[in-house]
Amino acid sequence: MDTFTPDEPTAASLLPLPPATFHILLAAADQDRHGYAIIQEVAARTGGEMKLSAGTLYRSIQRMVELDLIEETAERPAPDLDDERRRYYRITPFGREVARAEAERLQALVRIARTCGLAPRTT
């Protein structure tokens, strides 16, 4: 008889992250946020360059929950600030690990670009 062994992904196996996933991780890194807040946060951090559509956002969120990168949190803000339809998401320790790994990957890339003279040196 077959036995079922769900594959546990490692941080490395998920790299490189899709840009939307990375941005969502970054937006959820400092505080729990609901979907619309994530969109706004990402837009703000990128100076309006990255505007997540609702579809992209929720498709990403669903996959990220499945991969245990973020989780839905039961804690809600004060009721007057809350809308009951909203779901709030929090980054998981695994999500942090993955985000860190992605950041390191990008950093390494930038270093290589720099040695080729294709990226400005930091002072």
Next chain:
Amino acid sequence: MGIWHLLLHLLPATLREAHGAEMTAMLRRDLAAAHGTGRIGVAIAAVADLVGTAVVAHVEATALDLRDVWRSARRAPGFAASVVVVTALGVGAATAAFSIADHVLVRPLPFAAPDALVKLWQDQTARGYSRMELSPGNFEDWRAQSSSFDAMSAYAASSVNAMTPGGPVRLDAAEVSATLFQTLGVHAATGRALVAADGAASSTPPVVLSDHVWRSIFAAAPGVTGTTITLNGTAHVVVGVMPPWFEFPTRDVDVWLPLRFAPEDLADRANVYLRVVARLRPGVTIAQARADLNVVAAGLARAFPEANDKTGATVVALRDEVTRQSRTMLLALVGASVAVLLIACANLASLFLARSVARQRELAVRLAMGARPRRLARQVLTESLALSAAGGVIGAALAIVAVPVAAALVPTTLPIAEVPSPDLRMLGLATLATLATGLGFGLVPAWRIGRTASSGDLRHGARVFGTRGTERLRGLFVVSEVAAAIVLLVTVGLFLKALWLVQEIDPGFDPRGVVTARTTLPLPKYEAVSARAQFYRQVLDEVRATAGVESAAYTSFLPMVMGGGIWPVLLPGTTVPEDARAASVRFVTPGYFATMRVPLVRGRDVEDTDRQDTQYVAVVSRSFAELYWPGQDPLGQHFSTALQERVVVGVVGDVRVRGLERESEPQVYLPAPQVPDGGLGFYIPKDLVVRASTSLSSIVPVVRAAVARADPEQPLSDVQVMTDIVERQMASRTTQVSVLVAFAGVALLLALVGIHSLLAYVVAARTQEIGVRMALGATRGQVLALVARRAALLAATGAGAGLVVAYAASRSVQALLAGISAADLATYATAVGAAGLITLLGSVLPAWRAMRVDPVAAMRTE
């Protein structure tokens, strides 16, 4: 917003249920923030985003499912391989059979408005022919006097000797009314087809080339129109080339020539050789057209009673020019393929059910971990569809390979290609068969998962598949497999017996060791009997002088190649009914009977001394002698046929002229020279037969050289061995039997797999029960009986149902059974025996396992 809520259903259920409300709220917020036309932009962007997301999400989910399928296939390669192979067999069989049937029976002919095209025949049912060709005179009168047709054209097969840069070549020609191409509504690919004006005589008559002649003889030269080609010694101007798909009236036509009638052609109403195709006027039915022509025919019967007495008209749709035999054969093939497909589906459903049971724990764990029942059901369905798609691709490939093999089932009477080319329809059929299979075996398990899991039982340890229910369902599948296998076995058995019966039929001659070739002597060059006699003598002398050649001769037509050539027999005072007074007439040179080993029963062969200026003689077949002179000595009797009175000098055995399975007219053989110069051109001997004790292939160069020396401009064609001609008689039968044998083999194998896997499952599922029984004192014999009883019950139920269906199926193909009864007991007994054998084979291993059950170990697993 209503539309928006509907569109949300495009999303996978999980995504919609989790985030649909938030997405709606977000849209509302964006709409509220926008003004005027900006709102339209927001709405459009939101819908586009939603649709795009839905597509991507479904693709991702499917990719995920496919990854799971791949993983699970790697974990259970035997299972995946069985599914793929079984699907491939089922889909391949169904696609091949349906493609051929579609090609022959369904697909419209490649002509303009093909439903209005009909074929016209003279109906002489009183004389035994419901489809008789027309004489030129009758054709012209039918065309002029009928009112039901927009167009009517005649055609006749002929052949011409063409002088090409590569030497003389014989080409198959169709002499056609100049209006034929308009009647069919077809156009030339290059240049033009014949037009009405081409019917008039001209110094350089026009010729239309077939695509393959244009390619092979003219090297596909673009400027071919306007060039001339010499046919039968006359220059013809090429006016056009037909497209490659145009195969009218038959597949072998190389060139089309205008059909022209001389006044004497029109006068001779007994000279029937024209086939007629016509286009019905809009709104006219076949029955109306037939009534119209019958009136015309009745007038002609009064005007020309000698040739037209008791002659009516037969009108059939051109599409229906398929013999009942071909039709039944194809339908039998389709039926068989459906049986194979059903068996495949039953088998797969059973396999999948067993597989789902084996995966109970996996499913339970996944449900416990939060997987949704709908998702699991979708996954099971994806698995079945993915594996069946793999099988479908292989099956389609199998069908493409198999279809040409079955080409002998495509009748030559239709103006269509010999083999259907693989096309979208065929691919569509394969896809349909695959989908049917995939859904057929995937839906049941998926539905059961959905139903059981949604009730919540599964989480609490209940089984998706109750052992008993599953057993019953699988038992049903096995019973239907056995039944379908029995139907196929019985049908195959009957067809096989019929084939053996036909193979046993004595053709009346010995085809072994005989090679034949054709030299169609062109007119007017060979109009004089003396010119022909000179040619025959030179060729035959040279061929006979070759080492290894036993004998050689010429005849008008080879038996089974040409069934016609029938001439009325005149015998004053005979009591033979008028309708039966006809004989199959052949002009032959001396030595024909010895070469073909047609036994000479009485008297003598035709001889060199039978010349144009000596008494006209005839050698007749035994049936001819018995018909006209029963109980008398036929030698010395006189009768008239082929324009002359003849005296019987010899009697030979009967030959199956019209084919192994058809009744033939009595035969009359006449000496080649005993015909007036320029008379009976159709009967001029052209087929050379050579009996040799050496290899037949070594004879061909000798014959070729002899013909070239006798007349360097004379082409040689149709070189073949006589055994091939006889075997071709059975080609469609042989093909069909081989296809059905293959189908039945597959069916048996699948039924065997079905029985085995079910019993193995039963034994595995009841290991504890068996253990308990053994602990309570049951002997191994009793355990064996438990399994055997189960197997026997399944087989007997399946066989019982199968026998009933088999009898009904056999009755419907009775016409193909060459006289074998549809209730042939031996065949049914053999089929039941075979089913019994596979049951036995299928139960050996499970029974062995059951007997080896260790009671202690079995109970400990509880």
